[in-house]
Amino acid sequence: MQPNEDILTQVTELIKSLAPEHQDISEATDLVADLDFDSLKVMKLLEELEDRFDISVPLNLLPSIRTVEDLALQLQRIIDEE
Amino acid sequence: MAIFDKFKQLAATRRTLAQCGLASVNVVMEKLLSPTEAIVNGRRTILAGTNNYLGLTFDPGCIDAACRALHESGTGTTGSRAANGTYSGHVALEKELADFFDCRHAIVFSTGYVANLGMIATLVGPGDAVVIDADCHASIYDGCTLSRADIIRFRHNDPADLDKRLRRLGDRAANTLVIVEGLYSMLGDRAPLSAISAVKARYGAYLLVDEAHSLGVLGDHGRGLAEETGVAHEVDFIVGTFSKSLGAIGGYCASNHPELDLIRFANRPYLFTASPSPSVIASTRQALATLRARPELRLRLWENAHHLYHRLQDLGLTLGPEISPIVAIRMNSPEETVRQWCALLERGVYVNLVLPPATPDGGALLRCSMSAGHTPEQVDQIADVFAALQEPGNAPGPMV
Numbered sequence: 001m002q003p004n005e006d007i008l009t010q011v012t013e014l015i016k017s018l019a020p021e022h023q024d025i026s027e028a029t030d031l032v033a034d035l036d037f038d039s040l041k042v043m044k045l046l047e048e049l050e051d052r053f054d055i056s057v058p059l060n061l062l063p064s065i066r067t068v069e070d071l072a073l074q075l076q077r078i079i080d081e082e
Numbered sequence: 083m084a085i086f087d088k089f090k091q092l093a094a095t096r097r098t099l100a101q102c103g104l105a106s107v108n109v110v111m112e113k114l115l116s117p118t119e120a121i122v123n124g125r126r127t128i129l130a131g132t133n134n135y136l137g138l139t140f141d142p143g144c145i146d147a148a149c150r151a152l153h154e155s156g157t158g159t160t161g162s163r164a165a166n167g168t169y170s171g172h173v174a175l176e177k178e179l180a181d182f183f184d185c186r187h188a189i190v191f192s193t194g195y196v197a198n199l200g201m202i203a204t205l206v207g208p209g210d211a212v213v214i215d216a217d218c219h220a221s222i223y224d225g226c227t228l229s230r231a232d233i234i235r236f237r238h239n240d241p242a243d244l245d246k247r248l249r250r251l252g253d254r255a256a257n258t259l260v261i262v263e264g265l266y267s268m269l270g271d272r273a274p275l276s277a278i279s280a281v282k283a284r285y286g287a288y289l290l291v292d293e294a295h296s297l298g299v300l301g302d303h304g305r306g307l308a309e310e311t312g313v314a315h316e317v318d319f320i321v322g323t324f325s326k327s328l329g330a331i332g333g334y335c336a337s338n339h340p341e342l343d344l345i346r347f348a349n350r351p352y353l354f355t356a357s358p359s360p361s362v363i364a365s366t367r368q369a370l371a372t373l374r375a376r377p378e379l380r381l382r383l384w385e386n387a388h389h390l391y392h393r394l395q396d397l398g399l400t401l402g403p404e405i406s407p408i409v410a411i412r413m414n415s416p417e418e419t420v421r422q423w424c425a426l427l428e429r430g431v432y433v434n435l436v437l438p439p440a441t442p443d444g445g446a447l448l449r450c451s452m453s454a455g456h457t458p459e460q461v462d463q464i465a466d467v468f469a470a471l472q473e474p475g476n477a478p479g480p481m482v
Contacts (some may be wrong), residue, residue, distance in 0.1 A: 040444040043216070047237065056250050058232040070181075082250075 137455020193321025
């Protein structure tokens with residue numbers, strides 16, 4: 001399944017604002033391994049995405065989110081369910 | 083060795099801490115002298131990080147009650163109440179807690195951690211949702227995980243964000259448990275409980291308040307924040323611990339819901355944990371009676387809290403957002419925090435060293451907790467040591 005283009009763009013844009021400068025971000029970028037995001041940064045990212053899309057992301061989903069693409073797909077799934 | 087690889091980062095952090103000569107987890111209280119003093123590293127040390135809010139750990143009445151129970155009922159129950167039976171003390175304490183909270187029912191647990199774990203994991207399950215304040219204690223997070231309900235965080239102390247989260251749940255909001263704390267353990271700030279209970283009522287959700295740090299501290303009778311705020315009737319479940327103001331170990335849940343007795347029989351952490359020992363129950367019952375009979379302890383606690391907060395504020399330190407018996411000093415870096423913490427201990431003051439990720443916003447803290455057992459002189463000594471460390475010549479140097 002491919003993530004919706006608009007969601008992926010918005011997720012990438014937000015991650016760029018939190019990542020180290022000049023860091024290349026692709027769908028395959030791993031939030032922890034590549035960007036060194038700690039739990040606080042992941043939570044900040046989630047809160048901003050939740051506000052942007054007016055959804056809540058249950059914490060239970062976090063273990064299944066490693067990459068930018070994983071995150072975009074989970075957001076899309078929640079948006080589609082609502 | 084692969085299963086141990088995940089501890090490498092932890093080992094590196096511990097090595098960094100050990101470079102200053104001590105690590106917080108290695109502090110040994112060689113001898114306890116009173117609720118507020120111990121011998122640490124051979125030195126008389128003021129204890130300013132114990133959560134011993136009413137100073138009852140050496141209360142003669144509590145010690146006598148515990149000793150009598152030891153002689154009358156032995157050292158332990160050797161099993162759970164479901165398997166080994168209930169002691170009369172367990173029942174008596176549950177009645178006394180229900181009476182104290184003006185609730186119809188109460189359950190006693192073996193620790194505060196088990197109380198949260200058991201209540202949350204039993205109240206909600208797969209398909210339900212639990213909406214928790216972001217700064218809730220680890221026991222709340224762990225209870226949520228065990229429940230397998232959908233776990234949703236709302237921004238700390240932000241009723242508008244809670245409202246948003248419940249709105250997004252739609253019809254599921256009525257099957258949702260909202261969880262907040264009376265007094266947050268790291269920064270000592272209260273939940274805006276009046277606004278939070280209004281939001282939960284609007285959506286027909288349930289509300290659990292963890293009063294671990296507010297029992298004996300807040301409210302005209304010391305029942306906690308729900309009492310102080312005047313919304314106790316809106317709170318579905320009050321959870322707390324015996325290990326702070328009551329000076330022992332254990333936990334409880336009090337509620338007016340008649341289903342609480344059913345929850346007892348579906349509550350795996352309760353069913354499969356050995357029940358509290360007779361001496362613990364006895365000292366807790368006495369401590370609860372003392373809490374009720376001696377409101378002056380609460381007044382003294384607050385005098386000490388105000389005194390320390392203002393003294394540290396006058397030093398220009400950055401403190402938690404409101405005055406409470408938890409006085410947290412925000413530090414600039416983990417390294418500085420470790421250095422200051424070691425220097426305080428060397429000068430005979432023990433406080434809590436709190437490093438990320440245990441802190442609410444990723445900063446580092448030196449956390450003091452005041453006790454009714456502290457004398458004004460001890461509070462001054464604590465503040466004097468902080469003041470001495472502000473002097474340019476006394477500031478602790480970089481770690482070796």
